[in-house]
Amino acid sequence: MERLPGFRDFYPEPLPNQDVWSADVRNHIFETWRAVARCYGFREYDGPPLEPLELYIAKSGEEIVGQLYNFTDKGDRAVALRPEMTPTLARMVAAHERNYKKPIKWFAIPQLFRYERQQKGRLREHFQLNADIFGESDPAADAELLALLIDTLRAFKLTADDFVVRLSSRNAWQEFFNQRCSDPAKAYDFYQIIDKLEREDPAQSGAKLTALGFSLDDVRAFIQAAEPTAELALILANLVARGLSDFVKVDYNVIRGLAYYTGPVFEAFDKKGEFRAIAGGGRYDNLVKQVTGGKVNLPGLGFGMGDVVLTELLKARGKLKIQVVGLYYDIFWLIEDESLRLESLAYIQQLRDSGRAVDYPLTGVKSDKQFKRALEIKARVMFKLARTGTGLVFSVRNLIAKEERETTDFEEACKIAEAWLSSLS
């Protein structure tokens, strides 16, 4: 039986000649995300993977339904597997925001789902780092969020040669629009054209713009000038102070398709332009108000960074050298004398109680096969228990330095092993 198209299995390490996905790689990415978020004082949260369909329609309109994994549950509720985290977050923050000092800085690592028309190799689920700030309208918050985004990518050893954050402004585009058009109803369509500008045939974009009363040349000149707004200038100065200015540039090609952004918006791209956006986000000062029907009003901003593009990029740039395979045991316990199996188990238990990862043969196996196993699993220390004329003796072997010591005292054997293991780690 096969898994569903667009879903991934995560074997412990990547399978030979298969996709790069694995639990080891995923854990490496999640742990790095968590470590950097922690440095920035973001606190982890999570919500349900299944939500009322209405939550997404309220935020994005009916057209979102075509892209969702949605269905009617056995209680006749219209529900959907979450396609994004922000609506859940807005709901959670709005419900209990009084419990929290502002700014609220939170992150999550949800699995998200989209049912789009099937494209070759296109996934229907991915994991995403979501980092958001609520309750601060000053551009200092935008700079803090951008610094987190940049430092997250830097933590994977990506440099300014590998990626750039393209920073733009909904306000700048709004002003551009207002100066040339007095009908606010046309704004959404105008933003959609700008959003597609880099991917669409210029003739087509030009025609659409003309139909709305704009000109492609005018739009291009505005993008070309890339004149930062006062708000963007503050954000840039803040990032310069942090030494992060190499990672960001003003680029008005970015506008973000979603309707709810209100201020600075941004997207991170690989510099070679081989991949889709690595991350994207911006300010959404009206979203909480919208989701709560006006009951709670909190400025907000955030970004999402998916695991799929990131993993592909790290692999392509040779930054995915995870040395975890085989490194999950510290100690191999060799059982040469089956009559000592039960005694051996008592000592193995003690080693595991001390936090060490210990392997041993579950059943009787020849010593040379056991030794081979110890090397295969890259154990760094091997224990063996043997009977002598006078009693029991432990031999402890450093499998890296190929050094062996014997003692009749288990505590001493443990000290020898611990000294080796800590010097080898």
Add this chain to the structure above:
Amino acid sequence: MERLPGFRDFYPEPLPNQDVWSADVRNHIFETWRAVARCYGFREYDGPPLEPLELYIAKSGEEIVGQLYNFTDKGDRAVALRPEMTPTLARMVAAHERNYKKPIKWFAIPQLFRYERQQKGRLREHFQLNADIFGESDPAADAELLALLIDTLRAFKLTADDFVVRLSSRNAWQEFFNQRCSDPAKAYDFYQIIDKLEREDPAQSGAKLTALGFSLDDVRAFIQAAEPTAELALILANLVARGLSDFVKVDYNVIRGLAYYTGPVFEAFDKKGEFRAIAGGGRYDNLVKQVTGGKVNLPGLGFGMGDVVLTELLKARGKLKIQVVGLYYDIFWLIEDESLRLESLAYIQQLRDSGRAVDYPLTGVKSDKQFKRALEIKARVMFKLARTGTGLVFSVRNLIAKEERETTDFEEACKIAEAWLSSLS
């Protein structure tokens, strides 16, 4: 807008006067699960949360469908949110078992879903530690798995006064059945009666047993004797050797409802009997064969431990004292002189680059309010940058020992802070 009934929000820390669920508690549980699994050399994997419905029907029969979150997707596929991990695991292992030396020891922490008739407070999702071993039919593997289960609960500081693993045997019951009945078609019904014996009215159980040709007294005498099979005796001796025998007792009341168990089966319970089972599992030597239509034949065994009962038990026994709230910052950087904000950001960046969690005021705030914030977030060290007649001076304050030092050298300031932070951690 409310979340769906039976689903949980995970705020960073537990909300006052609400459920115990929180991301902090969940992370504590997941990290403990991972740490113990690692000591036993179990490797993490994961699979899709959505699978073909057929996968579950193949294993558990059509009756399972009534308990599932199942629906038809936009590609007309019958799918279900996973109610358990074992079918996915069996599929994954069967597909690539040749890549792995036996025994295969794997674990996962999936979120699982059941749509049961709504009961007050009953959840429709939970997380579960799943640990399984494939490719070893010796009872030594059952003992290894039970030791992992016991040590996982011990890692939460639960003792033999708090819980017990009730160990039973499908083989023992099979033999009991065969000695008294020659119609194998009745075995499943018989097991269902035994499974309900402790919860059901004895008169009803007795009537059902009589109808099948058994007697309640006979069944009770068998349970009362609790005579371990040769297999169980080996497992018990193995656990005695590890010093874990206090945590386990033979108890033939346990039989496990699911059809696919074949050998030893077990369930862990709190000793006061206040909660549902903490964990349960057993041997299922035919499952891989069944799921692969006979293509792959691998003995297997495993257990599941849910986060809900475990969290409730830990809370009830006072073992859930997680001191993470407020401990997510190491350093607070106080900005007294707004003209030094950008310089301060440069130094904050360096502290974060070194892996420290640093908070600072995003906008201009009075110093006494900032100091209050530093104490609230339980920062252990506070930095401040000030202008003197000759240049800049850093003051570093140990907020625990209430000691302050000044230096014009940032590197020296960092050394002072690091010494304090490591002595305070």
